[in-house]
Amino acid sequence: MKPKITIGGCLLILATAYSLAQESRIVLDQWWSPGQDEVLPREKAYPNSQGMLGVINDDAPVVTDGHAFFEAIGSNGRACVTCHQPADGMSLSVATIQERWQVTAGNDPLFAAVDGSNCPHLPQDDAASHSLLLEKGLFRIPLPWPGKDSHGKLITPEFTIEVVRDPTGCNTHPEYGLQSANPTVSVYRRPRPVANMKYIASTGGFFNIKTGMPLDKDPESGRSVGMNIMSDARAATLRVQARDAARTHLERKEELSEQQLQQIVDFEMQVFMAQSFQTQAGSLSDNGATGGPLSLLEGRRGLGDDFQTPVFGYFDVWRDASAAAAETPAQQEFRESVVRGNDIYMGRSFWISDAVHINSIGLGNPIKRTCATCHNMANTGMDLAPGYVDLGTTNMPTANNMPDLPLFKLTCNDKAPPHPFLGRVIYTHDPGRALISGLCTDIGAITMQQLRGLSARAPYFANGSADSLREIVDFYDRRFNIGYSQQEKQDLVNFLSVL
Amino acid sequence: MKTLQKFTIQVLCLTVLLAVGKGAFAAEHEELVLPDNTNGQPISFVSCPAIxxxxxxxxxxADHGDTRYFLGIQQDIGAAFHPPQLKHRVLVEGRILDGYRLCGAPVIHPVTISVLPEMDLQCNEMVPAIPGIEPPPHERGAGPSNDGLEPRERAAPQPLPEPPFEAREFVLSFTFDSAVMRGTVTRIISQAFQYARQIDASAIEITAYRASSLLTGGQELIEQAHIAESRAEKLHTIFLEAGFDEDLFSVSASPGYLRGNGIADHLLRKAVIRVIP
Known part of the structure; x- marks a missing residue:
């Protein structure tokens, strides 16, 4: 029998810690250093700007001494936990990154030249050389060009790539750039949360309903996979991802051992996180509400864009003011706002347009649907089908202004089916899935992220272009011309903040 | 809630009206079933769609001449009708269904929609809602589905084939200038997988074609030269990914193109999978 969850019981203590944290932005004890060798408890809550994030290790407390996820098993002093911090929803917030810079004078392995700086050739003791990480939480992802498919076969791209703007200097650098001896495209992305993987690292059927082609396969078992793990779906499984991350982010020279791989994957499959306490709403799992990480342990996997089993049905009890037992009018008001936010997410329709792999797959362009149409995966808000979509966060003209990011011009050849809504010449900060598939259709397609623990891990979108939850809502409002009222926007922000 | 009530009343009214008029319509929330219309006047044209x-x-x-025709409504991805895409012209192929008006317009049914790959920014017409113009009965609205925990209907399993086995053909249809396998196509491919495994196929022949479509105005629209090859290659890849042995396959793209005559030309844009015992 598993021990009883006591997150609710810890809230008073944690609320005090939270108050202290608010007084000083530096929360040193939340940082988990490689080789810290402490036990990560079965359950723990971490303060953040909105309240508390709950983290549960479903198997047992994790002995991190000698654990491959927590030890610096590469050559640069980093561990997996460096960029997947429990306090930050198993991702890494820009606030944490800035604190580490201050505390270590930029000497934390987090800022390793390989990808923790804008480019390895820059002077590494200068904060400006790490500006994308320090300001937007972005790591450099160097990808070989052309890339290889899931079988390791060199792809034949449907497009050419030109570097239009190179503020980091990396894409035009003779050693690291597109014209180097090992042609490489450097894009800059946020680390994705490594938690709740029970839902995300799923296996699939045979066909990818969005492309009509077979899903990628687990190279070891041969089983089809859900293709939702990474921003560009380049790793079929957590094992593949771990090997790749060890070689690149950790600069490990040799392959991970079987035991290390298993340890990493086992840990990732049993760690759950979600916001558990919100300063205005209070506990997110009291009086019948089922927010927080506990409900994720036994949650249902599958589609949630239906009335009976909604994506996030945790706060329905708050509809009834008497049952919700709010302690103050302000608490009641916030809880009602969360319920409205959930209803907007599920039921407020708008015109979804020009989003490749949504509007191009047989549903029509535009479609009149809701947030939950695309963010349909129960308990995470990802896409149950492979979730790489060109939402417009990286492609011109819809991407937010990001002058510090590189800008590429991609030109599709005449035989290729063009990008459905941008044509044959596309300007982009990050070609996304297209760097892996070589397909024009995939240019700018980025795998959507889970919506859990958002309050712990700003900024948002794969390129960090939304600094706050409000900026996410504003982006969608602008992108799809939704016309949200101020109240609707605030309701959505409040709803997202408690996930 | 008010919206739901309004919707229910509207759908109910429409259902009653249609049932009185035609006497053969599905119940509320169930999809409208139109007659086969095998003798309707054929029509094929390229134009900008409107929503x-x-x-x-x-x-x-979509408009042809002075007439705006109803093509279909937004549905789920598994539906037979795949709507057009703004920013693209569409090739519309079908038959005019006499005596019907849906969403206020005469109907083309059955209808095949091909979204032409190249963009056309002039195709951008969105018409606001007009009182009295409502879609025919349908299963899913603009919000979440009603599926929930209800188990989805599964097709009854096909009986296992018994020897002596025979060669069987599986025919796939494509939209114009496209090699994309949508759900209707992948379902047939899955049937071919199943049969090939059941009979332990000794050979699998894949032959892909391209075709032309004869438009109502007399213009012949011809698919791109490489499209048959692309269809064949993709199918070959799919079978290999499914675990079939490379040695089983004979893969070809038919030279030239099949010439359409303006009637069911969409059936010429095809690939044939022949599974041989």
Whole structure:
């Protein structure tokens, strides 16, 4: 029998810690250093700007001494936990990154030249050389060009790539750039949360309903996979991802051992996180509400864009003011706002347009649907089908202004089916899935992220272009011309903040 | 809640009206079933599509001459009708269904829609909702589905084939200038997988074609030269990914193109999988 969850019981203590944290932005004890060798408890809550994030290790407390996820098993002093911090929803917030810079004078392995700086050739003791990480939480992802498919076969791209703007200097650098001896495209992305993987690292059927082609396969078992793990779906499984991350982010020279791989994957499959306490709403799992990480342990996997089993049905009890037992009018008001936010997410329709792999797959362009149409995966808000979509966060003209990011011009050849809504010449900060598939259709397609623990891990979108939850809502409002009222926007922000 | 009530009343009214008029329509929330219309006047044309809002899901149209035709409504991805895409012209192929008006317009049914790959920014017409213009009965509105925990209907398993086995053909249809395998195509491919495994096929022949479509105005629209090859290659890849041995396959793209005559030309844009015992 598993021990009883006591997150609710810890809230008073944690609320005090939270108050202290608010007084000083530096929360040193939340940082988990490689080789810290402490036990990560079965359950723990971490303060953040909105309240508390709950983290549960479903198997047992994790002995991190000698654990491959927590030890610096590469050559640069980093561990997996460096960029997947429990306090930050198993991702890494820009606030944490800035604190580490201050505390270590930029000497934390987090800022390793390989990808923790804008480019390895820059002077590494200068904060400006790490500006994308320090300001937007972005790591450099160097990808070989052309890339290889899931079988390791060199792809034949449907497009050419030109570097239009190179503020980091990396894409035009003779050693690291597109014209180097090992042609490489450097894009800059946020680390994705490594938690709740029970839902995300799923296996699939045979066909990818969005492309009509077979899903990628687990190279070891041969089983089809859900293709939702990474921003560009380049790793079929957590094992593949771990090997790749060890070689690149950790600069490990040799392959991970079987035991290390298993340890990493086992840990990732049993760690759950979600916001558990919100300063205005209070506990997110009291009086019948089922927010927080506990409900994720036994949650249902599958589609949630239906009335009976909604994506996030945790706060329905708050509809009834008497049952919700709010302690103050302000608490009641916030809880009602969360319920409205959930209803907007599920039921407020708008015109979804020009989003490749949504509007191009047989549903029509535009479609009149809701947030939950695309963010349909129960308990995470990802896409149950492979979730790489060109939402417009990286492609011109819809991407937010990001002058510090590189800008590429991609030109599709005449035989290729063009990008459905941008044509044959596309300007982009990050070609996304297209760097892996070589397909024009995939240019700018980025795998959507889970919506859990958002309050712990700003900024948002794969390129960090939304600094706050409000900026996410504003982006969608602008992108799809939704016309949200101020109240609707605030309701959505409040709803997202408690996930 | 008010919206739901309004929707229910509207759908109910429409259902009653249609049932009185035609006497053969599905119940509320069930999809409208139109007659086969095998003798309707054939029509094929290329034009910009238009979308019109309603109180629930939008209606899709395309213009030919002075007439705006109803093509279909927004549905789920598994539906047979795949709506057009704004920013693209569409090739519309079908038959005019006499005596019907849906979303206020005459109907083409059955209809095949091909979204032409190249963009056309002039195709951008969105019509606001107009009182009285509502879609025919449909299963899913603009919000979440009603599926929930209800188990989805599964097709009854096909009986296992018994020897002596025979060669069987599986024919796949494509939209114009496209090699994309949508759900209707992948379902047939899955049937071919199943049969090939059941009979332990000794050979699998894949032959892909391209074709032309004869438009009502007399113009012949011809698919790109490489498209048959692309269809064949993709199918070959799919079978290999499914675990079939490379040695089983004979893969070809038919030279030239099949010439359409303006009647069911969409059936010429095809690939044939022949599974041999």
């Amino acid at each position: 019109q809002d309603t109180s629930t899901v939008p209606c899709w149209f």
